[in-house]
Every structure is written in C-alpha cells, then in structure tokens.
Amino acid sequence: MLTVTGKGNVTAIKIGATAVNAANYTVEGDEVTLLKTYLATLAVGEKTFNITKGSTTVAVKVTIEDTTV
Numbered sequence: 001m002l003t004v005t006g007k008g009n010v011t012a013i014k015i016g017a018t019a020v021n022a023a024n025y026t027v028e029g030d031e032v033t034l035l036k037t038y039l040a041t042l043a044v045g046e047k048t049f050n051i052t053k054g055s056t057t058v059a060v061k062v063t064i065e066d067t068t069v
Contacts, residue, residue: 001033008054015047039064 004010010027013020024038032051042064049060 001031003030004032004051004053004058005030008056010051010053012050012052014050014052016050020049034062 010032013025013032020034020038024035026033026035034049039062044064044066047062047064049062050057051060
C-alpha cells in the first residue's frame with residue numbers, strides 16, 4: 001500500500017509513459033494498493049510508478065522480486 005497525500009483524487013498511475021490499467025490497483029482515500037496479481041506480471045527489478053493526484057505527480061520506486069524461489 002502507498003499513501004499519496006494532496007488535493008484531489010488519483011487520476012493516473014503510469015510506469016514511464018505506459019498507463020497502469022485501473023483494474024490493477026485500488027484507491028481508498030489517500031491509499032493506493034497495487035494488486036499482487038498485477039505486480040506478479042512485472043519483470044524483476046526496480047520500477048518507477050508515477051502517480052498523479054490532482055495537479056501533482058509523484059514518483060514512487062518499487063522493487064519487484066521473485067518470491068517463488
């Protein structure tokens with residue numbers, strides 16, 4: 001779960017220029033949860049998610065690890 005503060009609602013989440021489908025995350029108030037099923041589809045390594053809320057975009061770095069080993 002990520003907490004994103006600021007005015008307005010989360011309007012977009014992107015990795016680079018690629019939008020993350022809204023079906024892959026939930027938003028409740030200031031809390032954004034990226035779904036485990038979505039994260040499992042990403043390649044291992046560091047990803048930067050750009051989360052837009054109101055007129056502000058914040059970059060959040062997430063490290064994807066293989067937990068099946």
